[in-house]
Amino acid sequence: MTGTATSQDGAVTVTVGVAGALVRLSFGPKADQMPKERLASLVMSTARRAQAQAAGQISAIMEPLIGADSDAMHFVNEQIPAVDLPDETEESPPMRRLATLNEDQEGRATRTGTARSSRSHSR
Numbered sequence: 001m002t003g004t005a006t007s008q009d010g011a012v013t014v015t016v017g018v019a020g021a022l023v024r025l026s027f028g029p030k031a032d033q034m035p036k037e038r039l040a041s042l043v044m045s046t047a048r049r050a051q052a053q054a055a056g057q058i059s060a061i062m063e064p065l066i067g068a069d070s071d072a073m074h075f076v077n078e079q080i081p082a083v084d085l086p087d088e089t090e091e092s093p094p095m096r097r098l099a100t101l102n103e104d105q106e107g108r109a110t111r112t113g114t115a116r117s118s119r120s121h122s123r
Contacts, residue, residue, distance in 0.1 A: 003054030007046045014043065016050045018058060019081060045085075052083040 002023050004015040011031040015024035031039055058080060059073075066072040 001054055001057055003050040003052065003057065005046050005049035005053060007042050011039070012042045012046045014047045014050045016047050016054060018051070018054045020047065020051045022047065048083050048085055052085060055080040055083065
């Protein structure tokens with residue numbers, strides 16, 4: 001049994017097994033312009049969403065057969081790994097840190113009179 005999820009922006013599609021083993025990974029056109037750190041974070045969060053979907057399928061299949069509140073269903077649910085579903089719209093912590101470092105460095109360069117090349121910070 002597998003679960004498949006696609007990131008909100010369509011950059012990443014991941015298929016995983018119930019335990020989270022990667023079965024398939026594909027990238028949409030938006031992935032090409034993403035910083036590697038953001039793309040990696042998006043792959044991970046999308047994989048967790050896919051795993052939650054796969055786990056939900058197991059529960060949906062088993063519940064009518066063994067009962068929602070049965071000991072057997074409780075056992076099945078205990079065997080399914082807990083999945084933390086982060087909000088994928090949040091910027092990953094490494095990217096926030098990088099932006100802060102760049103701003104600090106620019107501030108120091110301005111205070112010390114060090115010339116800095118003007119370049120675009122967009123990625």
